[in-house]
Amino acid sequence: MFADPDDTEAKNLQADAYEQLGYQAEVPQYRAIFLTAAQATTASVPGPASTPTASTPSSPCPSICSSISPGFMWTPPRQPT
Structure with missing residues (x-):
């Protein structure tokens, strides 16, 4: 597959092998x-990820945490006195 990336028969064979290994794996992480490797082997290469907005790096933790998990309660750390 690495020698000829356009070989669909080799890609399908490798994806089938990964799929069988995934179904037989006892550890959830290996599964x-x-x-995922089987899906990535047969799927086309995705385009570039979306670019972050200009406000993303400067966002404070509470707004980022609330956008990730609405139920997450963030409290700032205590300042030493």
């Missing part, structure tokens, strides 16, 4: 790794 996820193999099944």
